[in-house]
Amino acid sequence: MKRVVITGQGSINALGHTADATMQAMRDGRSGIGPLDVRDVDRLSIKIGGQVTGYTPEDHFTRQQIALYDRFTQFALLAANEAIAQSGLTFDGELAYEAGVVLGTAGGGLSTSDENFRTVYEEGKNRVHPFVVPRLMNNAAASHVSMVHNLMGPSFTVATACASSNHAMGQAFQMIRSGASRVMITGGSESMLCFGGIKAWEGLRVMSRDACRPFSANRNGMVQGEGAGVFVFEEYEHAKARGAEILAEVIGFAMTSDASDIVMPSKQGAARAIAGAIRDAGLNPQDVDYINAHGTGTAANDKTECAAVVDVFGRHADKLMISSTKSMHGHLIGGTGAVELLACIMALRDGIVAPTIGYEEADPECTLDVVPNVAREVTVNVALTNAFAFGGLNAVLALRKFG
């Protein structure tokens, strides 16, 4: 089996327009959640979100590109450009034929759908822009990344709701580990902060009106975010031979299905995914120092996730750290695992564990060390990142400090 390392990272989300800016905000424990600026916000009962602000598409793309790129594609391209630039890779010759793109998204070009439904239903028009389909399709982001960077190997999109990015990165990891490809571009992107996207979530009544406070007894729901995280996963010998800077090593991955409920999480399904990732990495539970939690800030998730961690780690559960950065960037749904991988890389590479901000009251059902409110400087050798989706689809990655 080949070893898999990360040699590039890129992101745009409510915390910043680059991976570095995002990590800086995580170190500072800064929240990117604020009042939503979307059309018809007065008709929404949820008026906050982790929106990308200060962003002008025209600064990055031509008019013709913008006509083809939904916001989720724009985010994916910006993050991919950053990650690939950092890796120093260019794709030509044999490498271009095997390198591919696997991205996660849940909603795809949802704002394109939203805008065009308005056009035909609300405004009563009978004609839409010719690019509606190529903009809204879920694979648009992965396809555009492949076109811009000449990636001609296996490329596809993974849609498993809130676990999409983790499932996507797991596929990329396995393709490199098996020898199918030496380089994969992977992560996820989401842009659901439009009227229809938020209205749909309101219906479930699991959204907070004021803040995302994972693991805190006074939490009252999740807050949506948007953005993308994209990484360059590379076969270790290939990276070493060209002297690439290695950010972290990906060492394990597991996925499970609860097979029980379409929205309620299962402790058993989550625990099996966590234990599976540890086993796949060839580690023991006590080797794990940090877990980037799914930590949505809903009662159902947080209690189940803590119970699953206790199940897997036993006494070691009290020694490890577990934090949810959704408290800062919100829940990016299909893109969330990718942005959260940055917290794992920061913990492993820089020895700084991102906090769970908004933590105000201890909850007897979540008694783990959630790194409340302030980042912590500590050596982290092994980190896990959890994603547990609606539909009971769970995906957990294991990473190790490199060198």
Add this chain to the structure above:
Amino acid sequence: MSENVKDKVIAIIAEQAVLDVSDVSLTSTLEELGIDSLGLVESIFAIEEAFDIQVPFNANDPSESDFDISSVATIVKAIEGLVAEQNA
């Protein structure tokens, strides 16, 4: 009016539980009727639509909501209150 609210709420709950209206009593709990969290959210949606009201209910922590769901009677009482407010 009040009788009307009660009957409508019970009809909605009965439909959600796939039971006859006669099988739903005021003392029934949602659990007894086999209505889970998703069924509850659906029932509240149907109630909001039927009475054109907003029910203050957060599925994260039903016990923290201002809306008491411990039995059919408490739900009816809360809806009566909301309908009265609406008409006030």
